[in-house]
Amino acid sequence: MRRPRCGVCRQRVPLYDRGHRRRWRSLEDGLLKVYLEADLPRVACRVRAVVMAAVPWARHGAGHTVPFDERPRSRNPESYRRVTCSLLLGLRSRPR
Numbered sequence: 001m002r003r004p005r006c007g008v009c010r011q012r013v014p015l016y017d018r019g020h021r022r023r024w025r026s027l028e029d030g031l032l033k034v035y036l037e038a039d040l041p042r043v044a045c046r047v048r049a050v051v052m053a054a055v056p057w058a059r060h061g062a063g064h065t066v067p068f069d070e071r072p073r074s075r076n077p078e079s080y081r082r083v084t085c086s087l088l089l090g091l092r093s094r095p096r
Helices: 077-089
Strands: 015-029 031-045 049-052
Touching: 015 049
Parallel strands: none
Antiparallel strands: 015 031, 031 049
């Protein structure tokens, strides 16, 4: 079995302990909210001390997956709606 990677610097490091269960929010599947859960070990990094091991679906310390983080959504719903409509129609959005 290969050694896990540090969640911050991504170098291969030895296990520290079994850690605990973590949960990440992912993209919705239709109308359902999706969460990923995994038992994630902690590792002993030489540079950063004891941290959670790296996972391929989320960044270190995030409570959501990479696709959820990169979704094209703005904090302003009206702005999001205008951008989406302009992309779908092939038009530039006009300032109000």
